[in-house]
Amino acid sequence: MSSHEAGALHAEAGHHGPEWLRPPTDVNALMPKLWSSTVFRTDEGSLSFGGVDVRKLAAEHGTPAYLFDEDDFRSRCRAFKTAFEGAEVYYAGKAFCAKAVIRIVAEEGLSLDTCSGGELAVALAAGMPPERIALHGNNKSVAELTRAVEAGVGRIVVDSFTEIERLTAIARQRGVRPKVMIRVTVGVEAHTHEYISTAHEDQKFGFSLSGGAARQAVDQILADDVLELRGLHSHIGSQIFDTSGFEVSARRLLGFQSEIFEGYGRQLPELDLGGGYGIAYTSQDDPLPPADLARNLRKIVEHECAGYGLAVPHLSVEPGRALIGSAMCTLYEVGTTKDVDGIRTYVSVDGGMSDNIRPALYDAAYSATLASRSSQSPAMLARVVGKHCESGDIVVKDEFLPSDIGPGDLLAVPGTGAYCRSMASNYNHAVRPPVVAVRDGASRVIVRRETEEDLLRLDVG
Structure with missing residues (x-):
């Protein structure tokens, strides 16, 4: 799949098939839906990101580096806020959680979804109003629940009977009444990878609707009358x-x-349909615009409420990837290239699975383009790989790149804002890359690059 016109490519470069399997007519072309809105190719052939040439960004900040387009992110926040006017839009912080990003979320009028004590700590440090924070998670500790209650978070999404008991005890001790949502496993098989499908019955999240656990959770919360049950979540x-x-x-x-x-003569006032809205990683992806998404979801809820004779509840949604994913890209430097028996060329970059585990974990597809210059050389079938000691260390499985790409060239991979820095590791003792915010022709580091001193500081020997 490609940032140009390629899709999921055949393993043999000479394969004859549909047009989208063939090399692009212009290997320098960019497909706008894959990139943040400020990206374009300059007259010199390099990419400009947020008004700054990526060659300058590489020289100043090094590679690999995650580049964050602040204006693009803000525009996506505003698009969702406008589309879902009257509803609650929670940014799913698990996609990428950093103080600078959370401050933008707050400034743009969105709320924030956290799913761990660490994410909650970052949110509070960033100054996010606690009443606009929700806390998720399938195994929240007593310490995490206590912190959430003491901070006054707006919603806690309960996920197990043990958690209901823990939270009830904490609330009683402090004489408070936390607002909660019940996460319901509705038995829907989302058409996505098994590991990111979260509403089928055989998985760890939520209370089963068909098995009766969800009803038991409602019974327990309403019987104790300590927690304020606001609604259901999926x-x-x-x-x-x-x-x-x-x-x-x-x-x-x-x-x-x-x-x-x-059963109880009371209608729950809220309904949270979660997130999971897709973005374009390749030319084959076709995500819905926020306005269409909002219109469809409202129509569904209003239709079902009319059928059941219910008042329409206050709706909540939780976009994460749809806000941050395309607002970022990763910039690498090519180290080596290697032709393998004329099948394809392996292009090795200075990062890999330590900064993007998703291809190895989910078989996720990405695109890539030569970023430091344009090329008039013919396209070749390439595989972009990292420098880690794993054959599965693949950044982009199949991509058409210029056949003259070589050491020292810069390569950019779009759509890396969600779940790349969040899931980054120190495998092979790699240091995690910085996150560089770019806006109006200027850049600033919002998460600094790790150093070897950072690694050694944790190794107490």
Whole structure:
């Protein structure tokens, strides 16, 4: 798959197939949907990102580096805020959590979804208003729940009976009434990778609707009358391109809300349909615009509420990847190239699975382009790989790149804002790259590059 016109490529370069399997007519062309809105190729052939030539960014900040387009991120936040006017838009901080990003989220009027004590700590340090924070997670510790209660977070999404008991005890001790949502496993099979599909029955998240656990959770919370039950929550998976799964989820959640209304005479005022909205990593991906997504979800909820005779609840959504994913790219330097029996050329860069584990973990597809110059050489089938001691250390499995690419060239991979820096590691004792925010022709480091001293400081011997 390619940032030009290629898709999932055949292993043999000479394969004859549909047009999208063939080399692009212009190897220098950029596909706008894959990149942040400020990216273009300059007259000299290099990429400009946020008004700065990537060659300058590489010289100043080194490679590999995650580049963050602040204006693009802000525009995506505003698009979701506008599309979901009257609803609550939570930025899913697990996609990428940093103080500078959270401050932008707060400034743009969005709320924040956290799923660990660490993410909550960053959110509070960034000055995010606690009442606009939600806390998720399938195994929240007593310490994490206590901190959330003491900080006054707006919503806690409960995920197990043990957690309900823990939170109830904490609330009683402090004489407070935390607002909670119940995460419901609705039995929807999202059309995505098994590891990022989260609403089928056989997995760790939530209370089963079909098995009766969700009803037991409602019974327990309402019987104790310590926690304030605000509504139901569901998250069906990630990298989803249509709303059919959300339609099934909403129908089942609202059917359950109807049962609660009949049993207790009270209607829960909120409904959270989660996130998981996909972005374009390759030419084959076709995500829905926020306005279409919002219109479809509202229509689904309103239709189901009318069918059950319920008032329409206050809707919440949780975009993460859809906000931050395309707002960032990763800049690498090519170290070596290696032709393998005329099948393809391996292009090795100075990063790899330590800064983007997703291809190895999910078989995720990415695109890449020569970033430091343009080329008039013919396209070749390439595989972009990292420098780690794993054959699965692949950054981009199949891509058409100029056949003259070589050591010292810069390579850019779009769409790396979500779950790349968040899941980065020190495998082979690699130091994690910096995150460089770029805006209006200027750059600043918002997460600094790790150093060998950082690694040795933790190794107490």
